[in-house]
Amino acid sequence: MTTRYVHGSLIVRFGAPLHKSASRQVIVLHGATIVAEAAGAALGCCYGPPVVLRRLVFPLSLVLVLGSFAGACTVSTAGPADAGVRDAAIPDAGPIPDDADAAGGAFAYKVTVTDPQDLLTASHVDMVKCLEAALDEWGQYVTGQGVLTVELRVGATATNRMSGASTSSISIGTCKNTPAPCTLAQDQAIHRLQTGKDNKAQPGVPDIAVTVSPDYWNKLIWVDPDPKARTATVPADKLDAISVFTHELGHAFGIVGYRSLDTYAPSAAPVFLSLYDDQVVVTADALTFEGPKTKAEFGPIPLTRNNTTQNVYHYGDTKTKSPYDDALMNGIVYKYALRYRVGRVDLRILDDLGVPLRGTLPPQ
């Protein structure tokens, strides 16, 4: 998927998607004008026959899309990042896949970089390319409204490696599985994908922050020469940047929370729990994620308990062998020379957190 985020994005296929067999579609823009696309320019991000964008009326910003396609498409516009279209004139009459909530295309996103001390300036282009590839990895299965905004920050992290999280959360009522008083907090990335909206408390702030420690990047990270193909050999002494970004985005999409990393107990009063936290079950000899959709397909998922920084918010535990010990969100070890990809268990966990999914989920 091509994303030109400099001038904002017009989302051509979105939420209420174009009919797959439609040969033309009129789209009405809200507050955006098209500047970069010449009449007749092909949209490279779609598959199927070439899709042609024609500007019919200017500046009323009506566009006609010709062709038949099924992918998510964006074109650059002069409007603000979220000034794009929400209005597909032909409703999607196609079937919704069995195991997905929505039939929309991949979620749209915009990446910005902050590096106030110019610590990794020479790597910014590589970092953005790899982060976008990681967003595209999730976008194969995750849909949503609006434009997910991601800030790539260069600076120290708690583990001196990388970190990723939503920048805020929103109170959405009382906890469902934890005794009152307990407030449930929805991560902003989920709020964005569900509603297309900013957190009202901090309008304009990026939804997600991914922080990269410069030493970690320089010493341990490998940049894939072709982030789309992902076929080059990962060096034996390096971690694949796209894999690590994909992992951090998993946290940003909600595998994160407020429980103690030592006792796994909720925070002290007033108690806040993330959607993920509220579906964690703690017993004397086990720590498991038991969201209903995940549990129905996989059973309780053993979570990490024997690592001071990874506990609770990763799966896999050296004392409890599970089929996911080498998977994307494992908290046991991230191996050199390996590519990690989004797996079915990761998506089922996100499904239990309310992240809108699309298409057919991959096998685990």
Ligand SMILES: [Zn+2]
């Ligand atoms: Zn992690």
